[in-house]
Amino acid sequence: xxxxxxxxxxxxxxxxxxxxxxxxxxxxxxALIGPNGAGKSTLLSLIAxxxxxxxxxxxxxxxxxxxxxxxxxxxxxxxxxxxxxVSARLRVGELVAxxxxxxxxxxxxxxxxxxxxxxxxxxxxxxLADRFLDQISGGQRQSALAAMAHAQGTDxxxxxxxLNNLDISxxxxxxxxxxxxxxxxxxxxxxxxxxxxxxxxxxxxxVAMANGRIAADGAPDGVLTPQLMRDVFSSDADIIRVNxxxxxxx
Amino acid sequence: MxxxxxxxxxxxxxxxxxxxxxxxxLTPRAVFTDPEATRLLLISRVPRTLAAxxxxxxxxxxxxxMQMLARNRFVEPxxxxxxxxxxxxxxxxxxxxxxxxxxxxxGLAAGAxxxxxxxxxxxxxxxxxxxxxxxxxVALVYGGxxxxxxxxxxxxxxxxxxxxxxxxxxxxxxxxGRYELLWLAGATAAATWVIADRVxxxxxxxxxxxxxxxxxxVVTAAGLAAISLSTxxxxxxxxxxxxxxxxxxNLVARHTGDNLRAALPLTAxxxxxxxxAADIAARVIRQPFEIPVAAITGILGSMPFLLLLYRGRARV
Numbered sequence: 001x002x003x004x005x006x007x008x009x010x011x012x013x014x015x016x017x018x019x020x021x022x023x024x025x026x027x028x029x030x031a032l033i034g035p036n037g038a039g040k041s042t043l044l045s046l047i048a049x050x051x052x053x054x055x056x057x058x059x060x061x062x063x064x065x066x067x068x069x070x071x072x073x074x075x076x077x078x079x080x081x082x083x084x085x086v087s088a089r090l091r092v093g094e095l096v097a098x099x100x101x102x103x104x105x106x107x108x109x110x111x112x113x114x115x116x117x118x119x120x121x122x123x124x125x126x127x128l129a130d131r132f133l134d135q136i137s138g139g140q141r142q143s144a145l146a147a148m149a150h151a152q153g154t155d156x157x158x159x160x161x162x163l164n165n166l167d168i169s170x171x172x173x174x175x176x177x178x179x180x181x182x183x184x185x186x187x188x189x190x191x192x193x194x195x196x197x198x199x200x201x202x203x204x205x206x207v208a209m210a211n212g213r214i215a216a217d218g219a220p221d222g223v224l225t226p227q228l229m230r231d232v233f234s235s236d237a238d239i240i241r242v243n244x245x246x247x248x249x250x
Numbered sequence: 251m252x253x254x255x256x257x258x259x260x261x262x263x264x265x266x267x268x269x270x271x272x273x274x275x276l277t278p279r280a281v282f283t284d285p286e287a288t289r290l291l292l293i294s295r296v297p298r299t300l301a302a303x304x305x306x307x308x309x310x311x312x313x314x315x316m317q318m319l320a321r322n323r324f325v326e327p328x329x330x331x332x333x334x335x336x337x338x339x340x341x342x343x344x345x346x347x348x349x350x351x352x353x354x355x356x357g358l359a360a361g362a363x364x365x366x367x368x369x370x371x372x373x374x375x376x377x378x379x380x381x382x383x384x385x386x387x388v389a390l391v392y393g394g395x396x397x398x399x400x401x402x403x404x405x406x407x408x409x410x411x412x413x414x415x416x417x418x419x420x421x422x423x424x425x426x427g428r429y430e431l432l433w434l435a436g437a438t439a440a441a442t443w444v445i446a447d448r449v450x451x452x453x454x455x456x457x458x459x460x461x462x463x464x465x466x467x468v469v470t471a472a473g474l475a476a477i478s479l480s481t482x483x484x485x486x487x488x489x490x491x492x493x494x495x496x497x498x499x500n501l502v503a504r505h506t507g508d509n510l511r512a513a514l515p516l517t518a519x520x521x522x523x524x525x526x527a528a529d530i531a532a533r534v535i536r537q538p539f540e541i542p543v544a545a546i547t548g549i550l551g552s553m554p555f556l557l558l559l560y561r562g563r564a565r566v
Contacts, residue, residue: 050457074463085455087321087379088508098451102463106447106511132507152462 001025002047002156002190007056009042009212016042017212020056026155029182029189031199034209035233040192041160043209047190048079048158060156074102078152080145080159086133092144093129096120099151116151123147123177139170146174150181157181159191163198171195175202196248200224208232220246253505257519261303264526268299271530273538293426301421301429302526302543305488308435308480310521311514313495315442315473316367318449318508320374324386324559326495327367327481331389333490334396335366336482337416341400345407352486356431359486363478366396371474383559419489420542421529428487435483439518442476446510449473453508491544493551494521500558524550 002024009017017039024030032040045051047058049065058065060076078099086095096119100112108116120126123143133141142162149157159178163171179202181187193199199206200220208216208223210232216223224246229237238249269291270276276295280287313326327333339362343355370392377384397417404413442449448469451459456466484491498521499513506513528546535541 045457048457048461050460070460070463070465074461079458079461081454081458081461085379085458086453087455088318088450088453089503090450090453090507090509094450094507094509098454098462101447101451 001061002188003057003059004043004047005057007043007046007053007058009039009046009051009054011042015212017046020212020214022207022214022217024188024190026188027182027186028204029178029191029202030205030207031203032190032192032207032209033194033196033199034215038209038232039212040209044079044158044160044190044192048077049073050079071102074152074154076154077156077158078149078154080149080157080162082160086141086145089132089134091129092125092131092133092136092140093120095133095144096125096129096147096151099148099153102152115153119147119151122150137170139166139173142166142170142174143177146177155186155188157187157189159189161192161194163193163195171198178202196224200246200248224248253516254519257516257523261519261523261526264523264530265299265303268302268526268530269295271533273533294424297426297429298421298424298529299526301424301432301488302529303522304429304432304436305419305484305491306494306522306525307518308432308439308484308521309491309494309525310498310517311439311442312477312480313521314499314502314510314514314517315449316477316495317499318452318510319371319470319473319477320385320389321379321453321455322374322382322385323500323503324382324496324555325370325374325389326493326499327363327477328490328492328495329390329393330386331366331370331393331396332363332478332481333485333492334393334400334417336360336363336478336485337413337490338362338366338396338400338403339482340416340486341403341407341409341413344409344412345403352431356482356486360479360482363482363485364474367474367478367481371470386559416485416489418542419484419491419544419547420532420540421488422540424488431483431487435480435487438476438480438483442473443511443514445469445472446514450508450510489542489544491525491547493547493555494524496558497551497554498524500554 004020004022007017007020034040046053053066063072063076097108097116100108100115104112120129123146125144125147128136128140162174175198178189182189203220206220206223207214208228215232216228224239226239229235239246240249274290276287276290281291316325316327317323336359339359340355343358347354370389373392374385374388400413404410448464451462451464459466498517502513502517502520506516529543532541532543532546
């Protein structure tokens with residue numbers, strides 16, 4: 001379980017998070033939604049220890065973020081990198097193999113190769129393993145980054161807006177794979193999403209944030225209401241039900 | 251076609267050619283019959299060949315490491331401040347510590363190179379990644395400014411002729427007993443292979459690298475130290491040799507990619523071949539006079555550099 005206790009964060013004198021307390025039990029997909037500047041990405045980067053915690057506490061199972069070693073946490077929790085940040089010319093297989101670093105410190109063994117092969121296969125990248133990242137499509141690159149996070153073999157997986165720049169088929173493909181990782185492999189996935197409809201369709205739980213606070217928390221059915229759209233997103237978008245599922249009419 | 255055996259064969263051929271190229275005529279046959287020829291070989295030709303190989307290897311490898319640390323393809327230590335800083339360091343050592351042994355001067359040069367490359371990293375960090383051409387621009391201006399400081403200090407101290415020696419690399423002065431520091435440069439380059447995987451992880455961005463449990467600060471510091479030491483050793487022993495660190499890693503990246511564990515051996519071999527070939531050309535073009543090897547690599551290297559910049563812009 002990821003436990004967040006009384007977490008507050010200030011950047012350049014501007015409060016970003018106010019006294020957040022949140023429990024994310026094992027298993028399932030939790031979607032973080034909210035307008036720009038709500039503090040979603042900051043919360044994610046604090047959990048992933050990419051930003052130093054100023055006030056409050058985060059624990060991942062028995063590990064305390066900020067106190068436990070990077071290596072221990074890297075074996076427990078993976079964060080998917082953003083595509084724009086990969087600066088080097090790497091092959092797909094090499095990138096996915098990097099996910100094994102917390103386990104092998106750069107000396108891959110039999111288990112690592114088996115895990116990399118499995119992750120490549122799961123994300124449909126086996127044929128592309130020897131291609132360079134700049135020779136494949138944006139959707140395939142995103143899959144490769146997700147496969148790398150999968151190869152890390154952690155119980156928890158954090159993703160910050162992974163659907164950016166993906167077309168509908170690639171976006172649905174990635175969400176379906178995440179759904180499968182949660183269902184078949186028992187992974188706990190925390191994902192920041194901009195498109196509420198993807199959150200409604202694929203997440204078990206939605207946490208809506210506004211102005212650094214948690215505005216709503218629960219199953220998509222209960223959370224997504226016209227009231228939420230007004231209060232959190234300042235939008236008069238309507239919510240209808242299609243096949244028993246809430247859908248935002250944009 | 252496997253590149254490593256091919257490059258090794260090319261290197262051996264170049265080395266053989268280098269041993270028998272120069273002002274004094276030396277034939278393979280004479281080596282075994284004429285003691286004067288054997289002496290020439292051991293005191294001048296072998297050291298010179300080894301110096302070119304070691305320097306090429308060190309320059310190309312430190313260029314590749316710097317490109318990974320800077321997350322930009324268009325920088326290399328020699329032109330981006332580290333080379334000029336090393337020259338400034340050894341110049342200050344000459345003025346302030348005239349009687350000190352070579353390793354003290356070397357230490358100051360390496361320290362100055364480290365400060366120079368750390369300064370560059372701090373300068374380019376805030377630049378937007380969407381504008382990759384800003385990095386080489388800033389790096390060239392920065393290197394030029396330190397180079398100007400070197401010239402100024404040298405002018406004040408009446409040492410302009412010395413400065414020429416450090417700013418323009420050439421191998422005509424290499425003799426047995428005067429190039430051995432380069433073994434340390436070669437060893438430093440070889441040692442970077444140990445951290446190759448870690449440096450490659452930096453390409454994912456600081457956040458993702460830390461997410462994988464990498465100590466980004468330590469790896470960056472180790473990389474910068476290796477770059478600075480190699481650069482300073484080459485500058486003090488031979489003088490600055492530009493563009494090798496830029497062109498070679500880019501060539502290798504096109505073929506093999508940036509996974510350093512696979513790329514570094516290729517980079518080292520290609521760098522060694524390039525500098526040795528340039529030095530052979532430097533001896534042959536104006537026989538019996540010599541052209542500094544830095545002039546050759548400058549000409550050979552600047553054209554691919556412009557091409558890269560142009561192509562890089564088209565891709566971004």
